[in-house]
């Protein structure tokens with residue numbers, strides 16, 4: 236049995252169809268990421284799963300339990316990152332954690348959570364004096380204080396600087412080591428790629444595609460762009476282009492001055508061939524790179540739209 240099963244969700248607000256058709260299931264221990272542009276329906280989907288909104292249609296099952304019959308039991312096994320406004324600004328980090336812990340019959344040790352979210356040194360600070368990244372880490376701490384099986388993080392890194400974002404990634408990876416299931420939403424493709432076991436790309440209330448980051452990227456065309464820059468100038472680049480074109484694995488080439496781009500379905504093979512030739516001719520290649528495909532390319536391939544963070 237999957238720890239989370241979502242089937243046929245739909246939700247409209249007046250004429251706005253926020254969620255048109257969303258179905259997926261999540262296995263225990265997974266980091267499952269819902270990614271999509273603004274207004275794609277991520278938050279609405281998450282809030283339906285968390286029991287904060289009722290769907291117009293569809294079902295949600297959390298560890299075999301449903302909100303209409305087992306709400307109290309579900310609340311004991313899920314942890315939801317609270318909105319900033321739900322924290323007590325004039326209480327300290329530790330007092331906020333202790334207060335949230337008191338809502339549950341059993342909870343994790345505050346000191347253990349402080350370590351996990353790397354706020355031990357700031358335990359005595361008032362929440363209002365925390366940085367944006369520290370507040371977000373505390374919010375995740377509050378979500379995990381009851382030691383839930385599933386943790387929901389809605390855009391935990393939006394608006395944070397790259398270092399603060401990476402600190403949050405570390406916490407998600409620690410949660411995974413503990414065997415927790417994490418459901419994450421994000422705008423950031425790089426984040427989805429780094430953290431997730433599986434990624435669900437949503438657009439206009441529907442799932443565009445769902446798979447592991449590696450499989451999604453693998454489903455794209457196998458073509459990779461190989462770039463070379465020749466120290467010996469245009470002639471070396473021109474000659475090498477002619478040799479590259481003869482290879483069966485090369486789809487096309489583009490030369491600009493001393494730089495050469497080669498699109499190949501087997502970039503390593505292509506490079507072996509090219510280097511065999513440049514060695515023989517004594518051409519010096521200054522820079523070589525193979526451009527890897529990213530989840531951003533997947534989004535563009537599936538929706539035909541440019542991705543914007």
Ligand SMILES: Nc1ncnc2c1ncn2[C@@H]1O[C@H](COP(=O)(O)OP(=O)(O)OP(=O)(O)O)[C@@H](O)[C@H]1O
Nearest residue numbers: 248251252253271272273274275276277278279280
């Ligand atoms: N309570 C509401 N009342 C009216 N419209 C809403 C409400 N909540 C969401 N919507 C609309 O539903 C659509 C989906 O919103 P949702 O917040 O789920 O998207 P999202 O993917 O989380 O976007 P973002 O990344 O901007 O948070 C949007 O068009 C939004 O304006």
